[in-house]
Amino acid sequence: MAIELDKRRLRSYEIKEKKKKKIKVFVVIFIILIVSIVAVFALKFILQKNYSGYQVINTMKREDSTSAKYISYQGGVLRYSRDGAMAMDAAGNMLWNGTYQMKNPIVDISRKFVAIADRGYRTVEIFDGEGGVNTVKVLNPIIDVRIANQGVIAVLMEGKETNYIYLYDKEGNVLADKRTVASTNGFPIDIALSEDGRKLVTSYVAINSGEVQCKLTFYNFGKVGESYVDKMTGAFDYGKTIIANIEFVDNDTICAFGDDKFSIYSMKEIPKLVHEESVSSEIKSILYSSQYMGFVLKNPEGEQKYKVVLYDFKGTKVLDKDMNYNYENIYLSGNQIIMYTNLEWIIWETNGNEVLRYTFDKNVNYILPGTGEHKFIIINDENMEEVQLAEE
Structure with missing residues (x-):
């Protein structure tokens, strides 16, 4: 027991x-x-910082005419006009420059390479980012130009009844060409070139039996494309939807922005539709970066005028927020949405939190991203300033 x-x-x-x-x-x-x-x-709490304004790090007095245009370039700016271009770092120091004579210059940038074309005329200047420049003379009036990371350019040109897309290397040698007949294929409205210069996407609009028909066509100029007729690896019909903007957001991802829908494609070699979604409201602006794409939509039935929506490249909606701000310029930079007028500057994080609302005491022409997430370049009629956001 x-x-x-x-x-x-x-x-x-x-x-x-x-x-x-x-x-x-x-x-x-x-x-x-x-x-x-x-x-x-x-x-x-630590990462979500709010800002009261900015501190000026560097100031450079402008000596160009107010007709010159500025665009973001390698953490600094590219200034271009009808008679030349100059690249500067954020402090205003010259990186390189070049002269030309154009009536209607348009610009495309890929990393350090820059293409400046004379729209409606027949000249393209290719700048290599190290002081070198090559002039390419084309056979027909230029509609648009795109440039890749190694200096390959795609030039869209118009003829009387035929449209042309030519690919050139940075020395101006023809790599490939495509010709389309307007009566059969329609008119080109946009092109996109991959970062490696091997893949091209075109958007064409045709009138068939009195109805608008839009089509995206995908080309591969690498080894895979050699197995396809005319190196065309895919085509997608959009019917009455007009795809006015197509962008390679990285080397293998394409965003197609239509007037009533958008599409996201992956294209390592052959295009595959990842996501497609209808847009029911009128589009005010399109947004895209290497991380997100989206829209500012008009919101006539809501309490506020606009709605900002963002998606990742799988098609998942990451932001849906109303706003009343009547911006004049808007763009994505990193994890921020930058909006501004000539007198006011607003920054949202991509989660919708507002981190800056600032009023200027003089007119501002440009606010461009700088070398870091909290640095910017502000350009007015008198100066170019490198600034850093100041915490509250």
């Missing part, structure tokens, strides 16, 4: 010890969970 009693006591003791261990494990897990939640909120 004594032995059996001892066994019962031992079992009871073991059960109690197991319960104690379970309670300890539960307490430890609970503490870890609480600490993790606190850490996440603390990190959000």
